[in-house]
Amino acid sequence: MRLFGKGITGRVSKPTQNTQKTLPRAKRFPPFHFFHTVEKSPHAMNTGANQPNAPMRVLFVNRMACLERGGGETFDLEISRHLARAGIQISYLCGAPLFSSPPLPLQGARVLHTPWLRRFPWDKVKGGWRVRQLEFEWFEWRAARWVARHATRYDIIQVCELPNFVYWLKKRGAPTPVVMRLTAPNYHDPRGGVPLADALIASGTSIARLRERGHINVQNIPNAVDADHFKPQPSAFRETLNIPRDAFVVLYVARFQAFKNHALLLNAFAALAKDRPASHLLLVGSGPLRAAIEKQAADLGLTPRVHFLGEIPFQDLPAIYAAADVHAISSDYESFCFAAIEAMSTGLPILTTDCGWVPNLVADDAGIITPVGDPAAFAAALKKLADNPALRHRLGATGRALVLDRHTWPASAEKLHALYRSLIQNRPV
Numbered sequence: 001m002r003l004f005g006k007g008i009t010g011r012v013s014k015p016t017q018n019t020q021k022t023l024p025r026a027k028r029f030p031p032f033h034f035f036h037t038v039e040k041s042p043h044a045m046n047t048g049a050n051q052p053n054a055p056m057r058v059l060f061v062n063r064m065a066c067l068e069r070g071g072g073e074t075f076d077l078e079i080s081r082h083l084a085r086a087g088i089q090i091s092y093l094c095g096a097p098l099f100s101s102p103p104l105p106l107q108g109a110r111v112l113h114t115p116w117l118r119r120f121p122w123d124k125v126k127g128g129w130r131v132r133q134l135e136f137e138w139f140e141w142r143a144a145r146w147v148a149r150h151a152t153r154y155d156i157i158q159v160c161e162l163p164n165f166v167y168w169l170k171k172r173g174a175p176t177p178v179v180m181r182l183t184a185p186n187y188h189d190p191r192g193g194v195p196l197a198d199a200l201i202a203s204g205t206s207i208a209r210l211r212e213r214g215h216i217n218v219q220n221i222p223n224a225v226d227a228d229h230f231k232p233q234p235s236a237f238r239e240t241l242n243i244p245r246d247a248f249v250v251l252y253v254a255r256f257q258a259f260k261n262h263a264l265l266l267n268a269f270a271a272l273a274k275d276r277p278a279s280h281l282l283l284v285g286s287g288p289l290r291a292a293i294e295k296q297a298a299d300l301g302l303t304p305r306v307h308f309l310g311e312i313p314f315q316d317l318p319a320i321y322a323a324a325d326v327h328a329i330s331s332d333y334e335s336f337c338f339a340a341i342e343a344m345s346t347g348l349p350i351l352t353t354d355c356g357w358v359p360n361l362v363a364d365d366a367g368i369i370t371p372v373g374d375p376a377a378f379a380a381a382l383k384k385l386a387d388n389p390a391l392r393h394r395l396g397a398t399g400r401a402l403v404l405d406r407h408t409w410p411a412s413a414e415k416l417h418a419l420y421r422s423l424i425q426n427r428p429v
Helices: 071-085 128-154 162-173 205-211 263-275 289-299 314-323 337-344 356-360 375-386 391-404 407-423
Strands: 011-013 058-062 088-095 110-113 156-160 178-181 199-201 249-253 280-284 306-310 326-329 349-351 367-370
Touching: 011 367, 058 071, 058 128, 071 088, 071 156, 071 178, 071 314, 071 337, 071 407, 088 289, 110 128, 128 162, 128 249, 156 162, 156 407, 162 178, 162 289, 162 349, 178 314, 199 205, 199 407, 205 407, 249 263, 249 314, 249 337, 263 280, 263 375, 280 314, 280 375, 289 306, 314 337, 326 337, 326 375, 337 349, 349 375, 356 391, 375 391
Parallel strands: 058 088, 058 156, 088 110, 156 178, 178 199, 249 280, 249 326, 280 306, 326 349, 349 367
Antiparallel strands: 011 110
């Protein structure tokens, strides 16, 4: 068997019906009913947006959207939903496990079955990133083959990173413009696929860093939040965990990965709990380091007060945000952080380390910033917020107002739609 040749294994699944009801513990998004698959010859003329009154057709290529969801997947799913409202026909090409159905299916999405080592701690094992990169390259190669055969069905290919996919797609001569979104500036591009994209988009700290690397034309398409979904609201979630109404509750929504630094948060929370034993900590997310953080919580004697909630359905997240008093971000680095603006939109104050872009989000009096890697300072800030409900209310109200002013999906979708139109109009005939 050859990895990148005729001997490659794997399966292609046609669009299937949504099966979200069978996945009660998976973090998933509301049913999407706009996915569109055009059944015609792959050699047909590209007649989409080039003909009067014909809808624009966009294919989103996102390996992880049907596997696990983080910021990159949130961006694609949300912005494509708003693009669909503008009349664009949206399709998805995603990854799936080699021998099973995708755990987070999207209605109408086509999936490619390739190896996926879900629980492999690639960010903690020496050389583990090579295994993860191999997984991605397997998907990228197969995706490039499929898209090259069907490129004329689409007017735009939107891809979440995947520089090898872009390289192999362009090598096959696919004529459709490719828009690549880079979620962070430290991308791995061994074949030089990033410069081959017809347009680059990013947000947060990635913009300046990408321009420093020579990508001067990168477009800023800001991350956003659905402010009607994430909003201040009553919540009965505390009752499900028997948390008293007057308890101080800290929330952290993040994958269990090294740079998220859950260990710092636990150490800071342990200091808080010594003086305020009624405090509780909610941890939402999954990841390879969850077991290690659970052990740390037990070693610190925090097990009754630290709640590991796992992946939470998207539609249930607002109730969890609304049940908390503060959203903590203990990361070493964040190029943006969707959880920050979700919490701000819900009216929560933010306690964050000085970790990249998040301080910019809360700089206008929407939160408290502490040094990276300083649990004592983080603990002191937690105590300050626990003892001052008026401060929490003021910071939370400011955060909500900032979200409504700067971080809404319709504005970001319109900017991206304008970029699509420009690429199509300037495309060589």
